[in-house]
Amino acid sequence: MTSALRLLVDHPDLFRWDTGLDRADYIEARYTVGSQLDGETTAVAMAMEQSAAITAIRGYVEPDALMRASTVRVLSVDALDAPAMSDIAPYDGDPAQHDPARARLWRIALAIPLRLLPARPTQLLNGVVGDMPRYGFITRFRLEALAFPESGFGPGPGFGVAGLRQRFDVPRGPLLCRPQRPAVGIDIDTMARLNHDVLVGGCHLVKDCELQAFADDEAFAAHVRAMAASRDAAADRAGEKKGYIASLVCEPDELASRLQIAHDAGVDGVLLAPMLQGLGTLAWVAKQGGMPILAHTSCSELFTRHPGWGIAPTLLNAIFECYGADMVIAPGGFGDDGIAGEWSQPGATAAPRALPLLQGGKQPAGLAAYRRAIGGDDYVLNVASWLDVHQDGVEAAARAFRAAIDTQA
Known part of the structure; x- marks a missing residue:
């Protein structure tokens, strides 16, 4: 297992949607992901990878309000019936468990804080894709859609x-x-x-x-x-x-x-x-x-x-x-x-x-x-x-x- 997954037990609530949050402060990103793990674990790991890989370091990091406003949140996880077979070989963990047939296909929606995407074009793909595809348990990964804010994201076509x-x-x-x-x-x-x-x-x-x-x-x-x-x-x-x-x-x-x-x-x-x-x-x-x-x-x-x-x-x-x-x-x-x-x-x-x-x-x-x-x-x-x-x-x-x-x- 990756280091991020070993830390899921700490504060998983920081990576799940909270109805007390304002959707206007987030951009929704939707993915189709093939994974050797269950959908919920996969989604939370993706959220951690793109925000706070660890939420508590004694004397330095606490799960406070700033941290809560800065983490990517899982909006939904849905299993898909389509096969998750892929040419991408998994890695990490026990190699004996790397059976491509174990992979499932999931549709995952994440809410990414706009504070992590400060209307900068380079930061956009860094924020909504970044290092997520590197996970060893992910065998398929496609960013399908982004719900752009009505304004503030780029100049748009000039003509x-x-x-x-x-x-x-x-x-x-x-x-x-x-x-x-x-x-x-x-x-x-x-x-x-x-x-x-x-x-x-x-x-x-x-x-x-x-x-x-x-x-x-x-x-x-x-x-x-x-x-x-x-x-x-x-x-x-x-x-x-x-x-x-x-x-x-x-x-x-x-x-x-x-x-x-x-x-x-x-x-x-x-x-x-x-x-x-x-x-x-x-x-x-x-x-x-x-x-x-x-x-x-x-x-x-x-x-x-x-x-x-x-x-x-x-x-x-x-x-x-x-x-x-x-x-x-x-x-x-x-x-x-x-x-x-x-x-x-x-x-x-x-x-x-x-x-x-x-x-x-x-x-x-x-x-x-x-x-x-x-x-x-x-x-x-x-x-x-x-x-x-x-x-x-x-x-x-x-x-x-x-x-x-x-x-x-």
Whole structure:
């Protein structure tokens, strides 16, 4: 048994919900957990791990009012009928008892004091996940949902649905975007020409690839200025607004200068990878204002793809939205089957909310399914393959895809 579990006998009441407490002082977190232990013991151990691992040290620590206001509390524990089998091997205790078939699956809700989550993006995941998955008796762990307070947790999207539609001058229908690919092995002039031609054909915007790397600020500036110039030339030729999103996937000490370079070059948005660069980076850029943010999934699917381990993709996107993302990327092949999923239609008059970006082999024939899945046309289509292999070339392909969008809208 772990040291924390040996101490459960001391003050277990400090880790169970007390009706005398005010729910407004807590954020509710819901988990699906596979455990070798019973649900109540598992839940209390999780609560201890994320707050006070010990509640009494003679001469130093007492279970007083401050301690009582600082501990994570168990709200509910429910057994699930689904099997708890996992590829994660348990450890601790008697190895002879490590039978995967012993594990049970539990739905656990914890109340986490807001005083432990001081509206700081880095502290959020540290507080609601932290070291809980390290427990040797836990064989599955997924953070499923968070009940965010109505205010005080992050800046939220600076533009949202209505703001993005206005910025890109697309009053209805999905926004058609082509990502830069190949991201390596071609020069700036070729990238600019490729962007220009798909924009002239009908794409509303283009974006950098997260894999593009720049040796220094001068190289980055040369790139974004060339892409912005090709966007402007395409807008002049097409007679409509066009957009370009620049990648800010870079080192922390490069971020401020590159954001300024992007702003000065007149880019229409920036791309960040929050699970690579940190939620704090996302929130910081959002607070600078003036620039829509696309939250990229680089490294994110390490946390979201396995159904029994990590963070629910819907929740992770909600966290990105909370801390300033205006566009978030839907998981995998979302939308292809037309089954309603993570996003209901917010509508252009709703409060600022992130637009989902759909990718992964999207094509004109799927537009009706994408609309059903989203519940409307408030989304971005990130399309490359269908355009790149079209027999008539990328400009004609973009024109055909755009015609299908306009016809549906």
